[in-house]
Amino acid sequence: MPARILVVDDDAAIRRLLRNTLVRAGHDVIEAGDGRTALRHAAAGHPDAVLLDLGLPDRDGLGLIPLLRAAGEAVILVVSARDAVEEKVTALDLGADDFVTKPFDTDELLARLRVALRHRERSGAPPHIVRRGDLTIDFDTRTVRRGDTDLHLTRKEYDVLGLLARHIGRVVTHDRILTTCWSGGEDPRIEYLRIIIRNLRQKLEPPGAIGSVIANELGVGYRLRADG
Missing domain, CATH: 1.10.10.10 (Winged helix-like DNA-binding domain superfamily/Winged helix DNA-binding domain)
Structure with a gap:
């Protein structure tokens, strides 16, 4: 199903890659290059999912996760070059739904996104x-x-x-x-x-x-x- 995806990354080339990948998959894309813009789009644009880089120019992306979680029901996939185990665990504990390490395979990223969106749709009641x-x-x-x-x-x-x-x-x-x-x-x-x-x-x-x-x-x- 098509979804509205907020891409948060300060690298314009990465945003372009993600936009093209997501649009080809039938999704609508919103972009943000910093944390402040991301929060504004999360509040006004009501995205279904957020692809979040951690290395943002105005704040650490880890600190953005609980704020995005409080702003709506969007699933949060961290997409970051940081590969330290401690940071992955912290991101998940803060409320991220998944963690994809850069460089990433676009097909895998889309698959992770599909799984996270399906889980959100089914989360209203526990499965039998x-x-x-x-x-x-x-x-x-x-x-x-x-x-x-x-x-x-x-x-x-x-x-x-x-x-x-x-x-x-x-x-x-x-x-x-x-x-x-x-x-x-x-x-x-x-x-x-x-x-x-x-x-x-x-x-x-x-x-x-x-x-x-x-x-x-x-x-x-x-x-x-x-x-x-």
């Missing part, structure tokens, strides 16, 4: 069933099937997979998974999460195809791939 290829996750019955085969998951495996499925196609940070899936009486450690992910991959992914269903965002978190 999530399907990904031959994988079916039924939240009402707490069952997981691959084709016609029931998969037997532990409670923790189901909790982690269910959280990833509710945000399919989007990265969920380690901290969010640990906070959501481990109760206050438990001791949430990243090592426990890695074991759960390893077990899920053994049950969900074909031999020799590690990461084909659950992708690892190194040092950041995990993503249930939307494709497949």
Whole structure:
């Protein structure tokens, strides 16, 4: 579906590339070269999504994320040359929906944007069933099937997979998974999460195809791939 996209980047060449890519995909594009203009367009233009660079001339893009989040319901994809894990985690924790590192593949960027927009459309009510290829996750019955085969998951495996499925196609940070899936009486450690992910991959992914269903965002978190 066509969407209105706000592109925020101080590099005119990057804005031009993104505009051409988005227009060819059928979207309407608004541009901003600094944070002040971005906030004005976010308030007046009601964009469906924001592609946000972090290196802006008048303010750091990280500080712009909560302001954009407060300005409307637009999904926020950070598109930045910054590749430090800490900055990715911070952006996601502040409210960004995804993080794409420059230089980027335009097809991947469009795919990430489609996933984020679909998730926004469905976010009004939690899903009852999530399907990904031959994988079916039924939240009402707490069952997981691959084709016609029931998969037997532990409670923790189901909790982690269910959280990833509710945000399919989007990265969920380690901290969010640990906070959501481990109760206050438990001791949430990243090592426990890695074991759960390893077990899920053994049950969900074909031999020799590690990461084909659950992708690892190194040092950041995990993503249930939307494709497949």
